[in-house]
Amino acid sequence: MVHDPMMEMYLFETGQLVNKLEQLCIASESKQDISEEIDEIFRIMHTIKGNSMMMLLEDIGKVAHRIEDLFDHLKVVTLSEKHIEKVIDFNFDAIDFFKIELDKLENNLPADGSSDALVASIEVFLSELKGEAVVFEASEDQKYFISPSNTVVEDDEGEHFFACTLFFEKDAQMENVRAFTIVHNLKDIAEDVLFIPEDIVENEKTAETIQQDGFFIVAKSMNTASIVEEYFTDLPYIDHNDFRFLSEDEYNELKVDLTGKVEEEVVVEVVKEESTLVQKEDASAPRQSFISVDVNKVDKLMDLVGELVVAESMVINNQDLIGLQLSNFDKASRQLRLVINEMQDIVMSVRMVPLTMTFQKMSRIVRDMKKKVGKDVRLNLEGETTEVDKNVIEKIGDPLMHIIRNAMDHGIEDEKTRLSVGKDRVGQIELSARHVGGNVVIKVKDDGKGLDKARIFDKAFEKGLLTETMDAYTDQEIYGMIMNAGFSTKVEVSEFSGRGVGMDVVAKNIESLGGSILIESEPGKGTEISILIPLTLAIVDGMMMRVGESIFTLPIMSIKESFIADQHEIIKDPEGQEMIMVRGVCHPLIRLNQYYEIEGDADNSKGIFVMVEHDDEQVLLFADELVGEQQVVVKSLSKYIRRVNGVTGFALLGDGRISMILDPSGFMVM
């Protein structure tokens, strides 16, 4: 974490700009045309340069500066296809450089990467480009007229003559422009301003001369001496000056000296010309209506709303109210519930972020890999605007990247093989996202060769992960094996994938989001990996069940049905596992009181059976009583608490009691 607020702001904004930049580059690459993006890329580079220089991050600034130069030039030339590609490549190189450096800064490391190589290659390219086809706009040559002053010189008593040599500070920069500014402003109070060197506007080289020899001004003024003197004191960027008043004779002498060198009196006249920056912007362009908010604040707000939900039920379900006839109170509390529900939805939506950025990143990965693995692959994006919780966005990137890399490296065949089996030369990967109920499903589908079931089975068998014969397992179960650590059927290891790390990381990441992965594959046709992730992890619609004194909460989504059954309907298998036959299918039974070794009701014949489902598997849970439905805020398990099978977290109930939230998947492994 970075604690310097300036650095934090810098990183935030630059990060956003770099992301935007990447989007622009990907967009322009896909249409092989950069003309529409030039202005925006130029501006972004300009801002990155400015911000970075401010933070004394010279290398980042330099790279941005060179690209800015390049794009400034692109505004006036038309590029060949080859050049466009090169320009975009430079941009991607720059983006990578920025990312690496920003990452270092984010981790409190110095941004010490050298930009020399990149800067040099951009410079070479730019000079190449300029040597080839430079078409300067006519308007670029600004005209500044030097003309005799038409001010009538009056020999008033109040007339003051003066001269001054200004010496600039060493790091003043653009001394000629500064000199021009000084002269320009001086003309508000003085007349007949002469200066040396006189070609400060046209000749940038005068900056060096001025830095070395100073900038000499001679003029006269009708204003009081103090005004004139005041003007020359404390001028910004001026190291020192030798301001002095002159007698009229001295002045005339100097003037002759100066005008002997310059043919006429030098007066800079402002020529009003169309600004070169004319933009055909729509005046009614949309105003930005977003604000950036610290994520911590949103998290806090989310937490508070959660607490509010709890507090609300504490009030409405208050023990003191039980049995009372309170029609007005009920009406009011219904209203309160409505408002709180809406508030909860809104706060939740604040945390929702579209997947666009994540998906764009994948385009980038495909683009980079395409060149390196030598396969032509098209990534089709669908549903990229699907919104998911911010936490999800943060954790989904890496898994997706692994899956896509795998698809490119192992899934899609090389060109020759593809053609020989009658497939299109270009491989296709589909990346899609959509909402399904309270979940989002992200799918990666390739049209490659599919998973090799036999090989996966052999490998798993070899490793002792599977012990039965192949027929004993479903396709799903076998494919699922690739999620195990160190599992790779690929013999050779490529730069991108194939080390057998990756898919287990994918599985872990997805699990930590409360999600699941489904792998489907058809030999020769391709593989489809679906990731199912709940939209939010913070609040759960729960069904509360009582077992003795304890209250358990089950996510309503996982409950299939609940029923009351006679004890004699319970059958036992030879190992003593209790089961109940429901519509012809036997379901294992778990008595929560026994499972967790807690005291249940003495007479449990009135208990209720709840069927929960996870991954097409069902289990019956036996509890003493269903208490009711309630939304609960999930408090995750602290590190110091031992993991308990089937418990994912805790919730604070309305009456202050603590309830354990159950995770059905925990009961499936038996």
Add this chain to the structure above:
Amino acid sequence: MKRVLIVDDAMFMRSTLKMMLRKKEYEVVGEAQNGIEAIEQYKKLKPDIVTMDIHMPEMGGIDALSEIIKLNPSVKVVMISAAGDQKHVLDAMQIGAKNFIVKPFTEDKVFQVFNKL
């Protein structure tokens, strides 16, 4: 207290300037992210000083400067420019900006320039 309007599309630049100006007798009364906003804000706030970035989306600093000068010919606008942006700075000076600051800048420089406005 002099009232200042900061115009820059980079939030970082705006807050940097704001932090600096806050230390002396300047009050940042408004911020704008582009030329269009700058003109609107100028009309509304009538600040004493405007700091103006040159390259911005929607409408750049030079165009905004021209418009603001029309509203008040004696307005005090300080251009914030990047190194090497001679041409635009010169344009701005001729249109009527009072001075300019080159990024990266230090606090001292900002105050030097502001003091002389």
